[in-house]
Amino acid sequence: MNDLTPTREQREAALEGMGCKRKRVEDIRFTQGKGNYVDDVKLPGMLHGDFVRSPHPHARVKKIDDSEALKVPGVLAVITAETLKTVNLAWMPTLAGDVQMVLADGKVLFQNQEVAFVVATDRYAADDGINKVIVEYEPLPPLVDPFKSMDKDAPVLREDLVGKTSGAHGPRKHDNHIFEWTVGDKELTDAAFNKAEVKIKEMISYHRTHPSPLETCQCVCSFDKIKGELTIYGTFQAPHVIRTVVALIAKLPEQKIHVIAPDIGGGFGNKVGAYPGYICAAVASIVTGKPVKWVEDRIENLTATSFARDYHMTTEIAATRDGKVTGLRVHVLADHGAFDACADPSKWPAGFFNIVTGSYDFPTAHLAVDGVYTNKAPGGVAYRCSFRVTEAAYCIERAMDILAQKLKMDPAELRLKNFIKPEQFPYHSALGWEYDSGDYHTAMRKMMETTGYAALRKEQAEKREAFKRGETREVMGLGISFFTEIVGAGPSKNCDILGIAMFDSCEIRMHPTGAGIARMGTKSQGQGHETTWAQIIATEIGIPADNIMVEEGNTDTAPYGLGTYGSRSTPVAGAAIAMAARKIKAKAQMIAAYRLEVHEDDLEFDIDGFRVKGLPEKFMSMKDICWAAYNSVPPGMEPGLEAVSYYDPPNMTYPFGAYLCVMDIDVDTGVYKVRRFYALDDCGTRINPMIIEGQVHGGLTEAFAIAMGQEIRYDEVGNVVTGSFMDFFMPTAVETPHWETDFTVTPSPHHPIGAKGVGESPNVGGVPAFSNAVNDAFSFLGSTHIQMPHDFWRNWKAAKDLGAVA
Amino acid sequence: MAKTHVTMKVNGAEVEGLVEPRTLLVHFIRENLQMTGTHIGCETTHCGACTVDIDGMSVKSCTMFAVQAQGSDITTVEGMANADGTLSALQEGFRMMHGLQCGFCTPGMIVRAHRLLKENPSPSEPEIRMGISGNICRCTGYQNIVRAIQYAAAKINGVEFQEAAE
Ligand code: FES
Ligand code: FES
Numbered sequence: 001m002n003d004l005t006p007t008r009e010q011r012e013a014a015l016e017g018m019g020c021k022r023k024r025v026e027d028i029r030f031t032q033g034k035g036n037y038v039d040d041v042k043l044p045g046m047l048h049g050d051f052v053r054s055p056h057p058h059a060r061v062k063k064i065d066d067s068e069a070l071k072v073p074g075v076l077a078v079i080t081a082e083t084l085k086t087v088n089l090a091w092m093p094t095l096a097g098d099v100q101m102v103l104a105d106g107k108v109l110f111q112n113q114e115v116a117f118v119v120a121t122d123r124y125a126a127d128d129g130i131n132k133v134i135v136e137y138e139p140l141p142p143l144v145d146p147f148k149s150m151d152k153d154a155p156v157l158r159e160d161l162v163g164k165t166s167g168a169h170g171p172r173k174h175d176n177h178i179f180e181w182t183v184g185d186k187e188l189t190d191a192a193f194n195k196a197e198v199k200i201k202e203m204i205s206y207h208r209t210h211p212s213p214l215e216t217c218q219c220v221c222s223f224d225k226i227k228g229e230l231t232i233y234g235t236f237q238a239p240h241v242i243r244t245v246v247a248l249i250a251k252l253p254e255q256k257i258h259v260i261a262p263d264i265g266g267g268f269g270n271k272v273g274a275y276p277g278y279i280c281a282a283v284a285s286i287v288t289g290k291p292v293k294w295v296e297d298r299i300e301n302l303t304a305t306s307f308a309r310d311y312h313m314t315t316e317i318a319a320t321r322d323g324k325v326t327g328l329r330v331h332v333l334a335d336h337g338a339f340d341a342c343a344d345p346s347k348w349p350a351g352f353f354n355i356v357t358g359s360y361d362f363p364t365a366h367l368a369v370d371g372v373y374t375n376k377a378p379g380g381v382a383y384r385c386s387f388r389v390t391e392a393a394y395c396i397e398r399a400m401d402i403l404a405q406k407l408k409m410d411p412a413e414l415r416l417k418n419f420i421k422p423e424q425f426p427y428h429s430a431l432g433w434e435y436d437s438g439d440y441h442t443a444m445r446k447m448m449e450t451t452g453y454a455a456l457r458k459e460q461a462e463k464r465e466a467f468k469r470g471e472t473r474e475v476m477g478l479g480i481s482f483f484t485e486i487v488g489a490g491p492s493k494n495c496d497i498l499g500i501a502m503f504d505s506c507e508i509r510m511h512p513t514g515a516g517i518a519r520m521g522t523k524s525q526g527q528g529h530e531t532t533w534a535q536i537i538a539t540e541i542g543i544p545a546d547n548i549m550v551e552e553g554n555t556d557t558a559p560y561g562l563g564t565y566g567s568r569s570t571p572v573a574g575a576a577i578a579m580a581a582r583k584i585k586a587k588a589q590m591i592a593a594y595r596l597e598v599h600e601d602d603l604e605f606d607i608d609g610f611r612v613k614g615l616p617e618k619f620m621s622m623k624d625i626c627w628a629a630y631n632s633v634p635p636g637m638e639p640g641l642e643a644v645s646y647y648d649p650p651n652m653t654y655p656f657g658a659y660l661c662v663m664d665i666d667v668d669t670g671v672y673k674v675r676r677f678y679a680l681d682d683c684g685t686r687i688n689p690m691i692i693e694g695q696v697h698g699g700l701t702e703a704f705a706i707a708m709g710q711e712i713r714y715d716e717v718g719n720v721v722t723g724s725f726m727d728f729f730m731p732t733a734v735e736t737p738h739w740e741t742d743f744t745v746t747p748s749p750h751h752p753i754g755a756k757g758v759g760e761s762p763n764v765g766g767v768p769a770f771s772n773a774v775n776d777a778f779s780f781l782g783s784t785h786i787q788m789p790h791d792f793w794r795n796w797k798a799a800k801d802l803g804a805v806a
Numbered sequence: 807m808a809k810t811h812v813t814m815k816v817n818g819a820e821v822e823g824l825v826e827p828r829t830l831l832v833h834f835i836r837e838n839l840q841m842t843g844t845h846i847g848c849e850t851t852h853c854g855a856c857t858v859d860i861d862g863m864s865v866k867s868c869t870m871f872a873v874q875a876q877g878s879d880i881t882t883v884e885g886m887a888n889a890d891g892t893l894s895a896l897q898e899g900f901r902m903m904h905g906l907q908c909g910f911c912t913p914g915m916i917v918r919a920h921r922l923l924k925e926n927p928s929p930s931e932p933e934i935r936m937g938i939s940g941n942i943c944r945c946t947g948y949q950n951i952v953r954a955i956q957y958a959a960a961k962i963n964g965v966e967f968q969e970a971a972e
Binding site: 023024026027028029030031032033034035036037039040042123124212213214215216263264265266268297298525526527528690691693694695697698699700701702724725726730732733734736738739 | 944
């Protein structure tokens, strides 16, 4: 050995493997404007499609007259439900077992619903065409309030379902009822409440909001009549599922459908579902024989594509006088809009809402969810959350604070008292899930120590006294949130989308020079997969991450996978990568043994190659093994070095975190200042800490928006009044608080590398932290619960209602 | 609709085209000039994804007509790299400080930050936050964008980049 021999540390660092803050490879193109998003795709002869949309929330469509529109220069076709019926596509299946109109078929059910699709030579001509389509409507009474949807005299929305006594998830109680879903032990829970020393009950609403990624939903469809092949470029979080769904509903052979998801400008759940635009663009391409592009504008995105949340949760906790929880009862009224197009694994009409017992050891719980139709946009998506976990976390974290207030206990102390203990993992919750691992007490205590929690409480107490003496007009709130997520959908035994089990996949091919490519069933929308997936491979097989190219989003080349949403990529695809890499490593070991002339068992893996145990100089690098794999494999062995893995996880993973928000609110104006926000996340093994931190910042910012003002609001006659970034709160750099991040590491015992997923944790945990801070600020004035979003006006109103403002 | 002939300078090169009077500048850049780095996120001047630099000002190209840009000097994200093709201090800052995720807001952010640093070579954090408040990012939470701009400012000013204390 000489001075030039790299040390262990240098060899390890050269790989840029797991744990390294590797800079993102994506950024080279993005910072130069060389990304390739769907709207950048231009095909020869491409046409543009755009929608005529309903101004009414509920109306009968009497007549559609397209004769004037067809005279507009550049307009080639106007597609209506009648056109779609000829190809059997007037209605499409939703992800939740319902059906949805593609274009208005006889009536419209929400404002801005798609009524006709105008196809023209460019965007401007399409827009001209839209203005010339004359639609005759007969307005019907709108149903806006979900609490009135099951009234006797409520207008019947879904005439296609009239008289149907059961739906995809069991019996229906009313024409506007979608499903009732119950879990848990009702009797045991009722009994716990009957003998409870202390009880709380509160209706906690999680308002309707919207993911609104900066890039809207869009696609380019191109049908080749000669070959009978359909190519679709689209903003798809799950390209393979789109291909299968298109094959099933358009009756095209699946191998003749090419789905390509290029770069995606943010998804957050908004780009999971199928929208009328995709179907209409595909049909328009078949009809015209030309490629057709559909690009949604921002108003359309906010008003017609998948909303999020809209859960009204009546929550009750039973407890002992000294603060031990003994039972949880939740009833949810879920507003699903006009069609049940919620993105949930098929078996769970309310997704993973059954994590509503949170991080606490509830001996018993009972949960019921009623889904109802209203005249609003359909498609409740898992917006930066794993299928309704966000609602569940908000519900339990708010309720624990309300209980603490009633018991006159510190909310942190109440939580510490009720946490599932480290020795209880794997923990079986009262609602039937197995939490894989956790150490909640350590996380909570670290948060309390780092933030100086006790001192903050003391300051708050002093401030309250000063407020009462009239020395300040500011109230101070401390918002704690401790959440457990359930991510990594999921095990085929309990998760599927439209019957497709939710595994994920990776195919790795190593080339002779020691460089390789990994192709994935996932699809990044900003999560940095091209960077982090290569890091897993680097650590697993000892090839530098820079030598591994990661490719996603092309169904022709990628192995089948279920895509990226619900924080499933690391728990599921991350595992598939490790497993595929381990197959490669196993073959590499055989090759190395042959070349080094020893038995395989005499070899040990050493960072970037195999070494003969006890003979450090007998070493073969992975790079050399790659070369040998193509030229000098052991006799009888197939040349080549590649592997594919389809990973069906044995269980979900359960990341968790402890957050604290410190907020000051001026009662006279309602203006709040987020003084501090601290977020401790435990997502198991950390692949790239830089990217994790970035995800946490982003998730917290979205949580901040939701809790503090962002809402999709309808007026009493069904008009959407928050249809642009003017009135839908989008925090800029000025409003957005500074984020402090921290972590603990509790690996998942069943994941090959111990990783759990993190992308949505900050949204799940952030919203309750903000809301608890506001509620905590006002609690000493006598309030128990103030509904979100907590914008300035509502804060002022709360202060006024509590008598703090004259 | 009758078309109008427009000429302008984009990233140092003279360009021309035939456009309808109502053609938006962002569409002219993206469709006619085939430079797709400038993005569209809202079409209502709120998000800043379409920001370009026109005659020394940051302008949202989604609410300006191409004909209004007649004769002007425009820089888009494609013109942000150093003359030798390497990443400029700002582009490098975004990469080093993880100032982007999906990358959709990034071109607008970089073009805006470029003008900000021209006007104020050593901005404070509040000045940076105010300076980019016309640009929305849905992914990053801005904190790392602020650091990216601080990194670039330090590099341009030839001083060592120092992380602001928490
Ligand atoms: S697209 Fe121009 S500001 Fe949003
Ligand atoms: S990086 Fe996605 S919008 Fe900014």
